[in-house]
Amino acid sequence: MIAMPRLSLDVPAIEVTDLRKRYGPVEALAGLTMTVGRGEVFGFLGPNGAGKTTTVKLLLGLARPTGGTGKVLDAPLGDLATRRKVGYLPELFRYQPWLKAREVLYLHADLMAMPAARRAAEVDDVLGLVGLADRASDLVGRFSKGMQQRLGLGVALLGEPALVILDEPTSALDPLGRIDVRGIVRTAAARGAAVFLNSHLLSEVEQVCDRVAILDHGRVVASGSLDDVLGQSETQIHVTGLRPTDLPAIEPFGPPSLDGNRLSVRPMDAARVHELVALLVKMGVQIHDVRSGRGSLEQRFLELVSRDQALGGTPSAVKIK
Amino acid sequence: MITIARLTIGEAARKKILWVLILLAIAAVALTAWGVDLLVGQARESGVSELNLKLGISQVLIFIAFQFGFVLAMTAAFLGAPAIANDLESGVAQAMLARPLRRSSYLLGRWLGLVIVVVGYTAVSGFLAIAAVSFVSGYLPPNPIIPVAYLAGQALILLTLTVVLSVRLPPIAGGAIAVVAYGVAWLAGVLGHIGIALGTTGLIGVSNLGRVLLPTDAMWQGVVFGLEPSLVISGVGQQQVAQGNPFFAAEGPNPAFVLWAVAWVVLALVLAIVLLRRREI
Numbered sequence: 001m002i003a004m005p006r007l008s009l010d011v012p013a014i015e016v017t018d019l020r021k022r023y024g025p026v027e028a029l030a031g032l033t034m035t036v037g038r039g040e041v042f043g044f045l046g047p048n049g050a051g052k053t054t055t056v057k058l059l060l061g062l063a064r065p066t067g068g069t070g071k072v073l074d075a076p077l078g079d080l081a082t083r084r085k086v087g088y089l090p091e092l093f094r095y096q097p098w099l100k101a102r103e104v105l106y107l108h109a110d111l112m113a114m115p116a117a118r119r120a121a122e123v124d125d126v127l128g129l130v131g132l133a134d135r136a137s138d139l140v141g142r143f144s145k146g147m148q149q150r151l152g153l154g155v156a157l158l159g160e161p162a163l164v165i166l167d168e169p170t171s172a173l174d175p176l177g178r179i180d181v182r183g184i185v186r187t188a189a190a191r192g193a194a195v196f197l198n199s200h201l202l203s204e205v206e207q208v209c210d211r212v213a214i215l216d217h218g219r220v221v222a223s224g225s226l227d228d229v230l231g232q233s234e235t236q237i238h239v240t241g242l243r244p245t246d247l248p249a250i251e252p253f254g255p256p257s258l259d260g261n262r263l264s265v266r267p268m269d270a271a272r273v274h275e276l277v278a279l280l281v282k283m284g285v286q287i288h289d290v291r292s293g294r295g296s297l298e299q300r301f302l303e304l305v306s307r308d309q310a311l312g313g314t315p316s317a318v319k320i321k
Numbered sequence: 322m323i324t325i326a327r328l329t330i331g332e333a334a335r336k337k338i339l340w341v342l343i344l345l346a347i348a349a350v351a352l353t354a355w356g357v358d359l360l361v362g363q364a365r366e367s368g369v370s371e372l373n374l375k376l377g378i379s380q381v382l383i384f385i386a387f388q389f390g391f392v393l394a395m396t397a398a399f400l401g402a403p404a405i406a407n408d409l410e411s412g413v414a415q416a417m418l419a420r421p422l423r424r425s426s427y428l429l430g431r432w433l434g435l436v437i438v439v440v441g442y443t444a445v446s447g448f449l450a451i452a453a454v455s456f457v458s459g460y461l462p463p464n465p466i467i468p469v470a471y472l473a474g475q476a477l478i479l480l481t482l483t484v485v486l487s488v489r490l491p492p493i494a495g496g497a498i499a500v501v502a503y504g505v506a507w508l509a510g511v512l513g514h515i516g517i518a519l520g521t522t523g524l525i526g527v528s529n530l531g532r533v534l535l536p537t538d539a540m541w542q543g544v545v546f547g548l549e550p551s552l553v554i555s556g557v558g559q560q561q562v563a564q565g566n567p568f569f570a571a572e573g574p575n576p577a578f579v580l581w582a583v584a585w586v587v588l589a590l591v592l593a594i595v596l597l598r599r600r601e602i
Contacts, residue, residue, distance in 0.1 A: 062601065062602040084420075090412060090415040092412035093416070094411045108417075111324060111421070
């Protein structure tokens with residue numbers, strides 16, 4: 001297989017500054033500044049209507065920004081030639097139902113001007129990668145939604161793109177399909193492609209992304225590495241016999257809080273959990289369950305989005321670096 | 322553009338539209354030949370002169386062409402109206418337009434593919450019908466290419482209109498508007514004929530305006546003219562009453578109107594491209 005000419009790894013895959021989009025009175029995107037590096041898997045999260053798909057459409061030139069600037073693979077947004085190096089799975093993945101799966105891939109190979117000599121091998125590779133090798137000659141119209149989404153993934157990965165934009169790539173997939181997608185994303189990143197993963201399925205994002213940004217009401221409410229966004233580790237212990245007056249003794253481990261029989265210490269160094277347990281036992285407290293680790297992305301996401309909505313969605317645009 | 326045109330023709334074939342059109346054409350030609358054969362047989366038995374027979378057959382051909390023109394208009398509307406609208410509404414266009422494909426290439430490709438289907442259907446059906454009628458009656462229009470070309474032109478104009486509408490309107494709305502516009506344009510042509518016969522400049526003006534807005538009627542005049550024997554043209558060309566009949570044409574369409582029809586198609590396509598470029602996918 002012949003690899004597509006690659007840009008310098010110093011050139012970011014995506015770089016946008018104060019990107020804005022307004023649909024009539026609705027501000028779909030309110031000043032997005034972000035940089036996505038080459039070979040990076042970037043999770044773009046947000047509830048429905050947050051502006052995720054709008055961002056993707058602006059990046060691809062399917063919609064025009066009302067403000068701000070941006071570059072994709074060092075070219076202006078929507079640049080025709082650059083689209084050869086960009087693979088895209090739309091949220092609304094629909095392909096010609098009267099074509100066979102293989103024909104859809106050939107059509108896209110044709111549209112991206114892939115050299116004829118490479119097409120057969122590329123199409124076969126991609127069909128194998130997305131698990132459709134044995135359904136290549138079936139009409140797309142007879143595919144389940146999950147299979148159509150797999151085909152869409154294949155279309156997005158065709159020709160070894162330098163940037164893969166996946167908009168809700170697992171929305172129609174079963175758990176096995178989701179595992180496959182994680183593998184596909186990691187494979188693409190391993191060969192140097194940047195993956196822009198637009199999703200509201202946080203567990204997926206948590207498992208594959210290097211960095212994330214959380215979008216709400218067209219604005220970024222948090223961004224950075226997973227550690228940055230999720231914050232520090234927390235310890236939760238199910239106890240009996242602990243009184244609120246005992247809490248100052250626990251403070252050297254971190255700020256404690258007691259909610260009924262549940263003691264929480266956050267942040268707390270996970271390496272010191274055994275010391276805390278020993279102290280509690282010494283204090284005569286009975287321990288039933290100990291859990292330690294950082295919160296899930298889902299918890300953090302809910303926290304951030306609820307806080308943002310409580311504030312009326314007014315925080316200023318945040319830069320993602 | 323060629324990729325999309327090929328895709329469009331492939332779509333017509335896979336969706337069995339091509340085969341349905343071919344079967345319809347064969348059925349229509351067979352019925353026409355059978356009907357004309359019966360008519361000619363009865364006329365000859367009744368002692369009708371060959372001259373009158375030719376006149377009669379040419380009129381039958383014109384009526385058939387009128388019906389066929391309507392079928393073509395419907396075909397063009399049903400093919401053109403969903404061409405862009407369905408792709409945009411279903412999301413099929415999103416994946417394609419994210420590729421290095423200009424919106425103009427996409428639109429022109431869709432249009433070209435449909436033009437090939439519609440013009441191909443017109444040519445096959447038109448020439449077969451003329452050949453069949455000639456075989457059973459002995460009447461052949463002076464130049465069979467002319468009426469078929471004008472019929473194809475009429476379909477092409479209507480197809481272009483539906484493609485323009487398809488960029489902004491749902492398929493049903495676009496198709497309905499195109500069919501109504503075709504009917505109104507034909508009616509405007511009839512009013513023009515009446516205006517000429519009665520010498521009413523107002524009616525002629527309305528007719529000319531209609532022809533400018535949608536030049537299908539100028540094409541229809543070319544079809545009628547092309548199907549008439551030269552004898553008829555010279556015989557009735559002087560008669561005001563014949564000029565008032567939409568199934569007679571003393572002369573072919575004004576070359577300026579034909580040129581305008583070509584320009585109209587180009588302008589309509591430019592408008593469609595501008596509308597599609599402005600549309601957010």
